[in-house]
Amino acid sequence: MEYNSPSDHPIQPARIQSILPRLNALAPAFEAETTHGRLALEDYRGTWVVLFSHPADFTPVCTTEFVAFAKLAPVLKQRNTELLGLSIDSIYSHLAWVNAIRDKFGVEIPFPVIADGNREVASLYGMINPDESSTETSRCLFVIDDKGILRAMIYYPLTTGRNTDEVVRLVDALQTTDRHKVATPANWNPGDKVIVPPPRTVEDAEARKSLGYDCVDWWYCETTVPNAVSAAERKG
């Protein structure tokens, strides 16, 4: 039997499944070797987690990201949020790279880094995008809340380093949403006005007029809420 193209052949090479986890579902559970010992996602219950992957140790863009994430760690800690890195490199590679970053850039990496050599965690979170790289993890970032719910995902390609200010802004926005039952508009930052959810009934729409919101129309109202972290604390 002849085949017109390799893709017609009944026997296909194994493809890495890249299934995205779902927002607002429980984040996939895992237990993995890290530079801080064996850790499970469950160990972080009661704490928010920013789980992020990088393509490979000892590469320039990843190094700039790790330096930036190291500076971010205390900022996130003020928000009850811990960083957790991941790549498919070995624990020894991670340790050597973390030491090199300390020696060459003067930056201590304070967060654990998962050595996901068998890609178990990467597969659970859809971190490998085979059309970009069949082996390396992309620059993925997941925000998991203190109840273990996956709240946000960011995917960047191998070539583009992430903006860590956006990570803080995202965590601030999610925690503000939880605390005050509001939404945050485009380019929102702490201290800016937030969006009050639109009313769902005629009565609620009418009642809203007396609640003191800053309304453009009945379905578009803004208000101010106190910041969880003060401006002084944000400046560090």
Next chain:
Amino acid sequence: MACINPDGTLTEVARRVLGAMARRGAAFAVPEDLAGETGVPLHRVRATVRETGRAKLIEDDGAGWRLTALGREALDLDEDDGELA
């Protein structure tokens, strides 16, 4: 086993967590209290409790944890080396 070094001794974090349990004697301790006493982040205390529990170095009563004879032995080995603070 991440809480035990290749030479059979406890890792630094495991030694601090189990050391805090040892100071409590027969009383059971919860990870939150152990984190407060040792300064080890809570997620690492929980990981250490899980790992040393699997290694039968500690036991639980459903609410808290305390050292087993094996756990005391592991700490004593370190004490013999003069490493336990």
